Amino acid sequence: MSTANKLYYVYMLTNHTHRVLYIxxxxxxxxxxxxxxxxxxxxxxxxxxxxxxxxxEESSSIEDAIRREKQLKAGSRQRKNALVDSLNPGWKELAPY
Structure with a gap:
């Protein structure tokens, strides 16, 4: 099976109070x-x-996705919040399921 078209996802989850982030x-x-x-x-x-x-965030490379995950985990909470705010200012649920 070719992985040429495979996508990998780096994602952030939060709880209902938005006090905790999981990457x-x-x-x-x-x-x-x-x-x-x-x-x-x-x-x-x-x-x-x-x-x-x-x-x-989508990536076509598992190596890039893992690298991005580690980069985000190492960042400050302020930077993580800013990243979420830039894409999803209301911190709404992005998954349709």
Whole structure:
């Protein structure tokens, strides 16, 4: 199977109060969001109930997506907030499912 047309997603989830941000990477956003929302992913996102997709970036390279994820995780909360605000100023749910 060729990966030439495969997309990877770097995404940010938050909880209902927007006090917590979770950053992840996946090749199947719909499946990954389902896992988060059903509590199938033990760890940080489940503990803090990060279910709301508020930011998303696509990449055609898994290496680039992972690099971007690490860059975002290393950044300040202020920079993460600014990034979400630039795409989604109301911090609305971006996932239609």
């Amino acid at each position: 992840g990477v996946t090749n199947n956003l719909e499946r990954r969001l389902y896992e988060h929302r059903q509590g199938l992913t033990p760890g940080f996102a489940s503990k803090y109930r990060c279910h709301k997709l508020v930011w998303l």
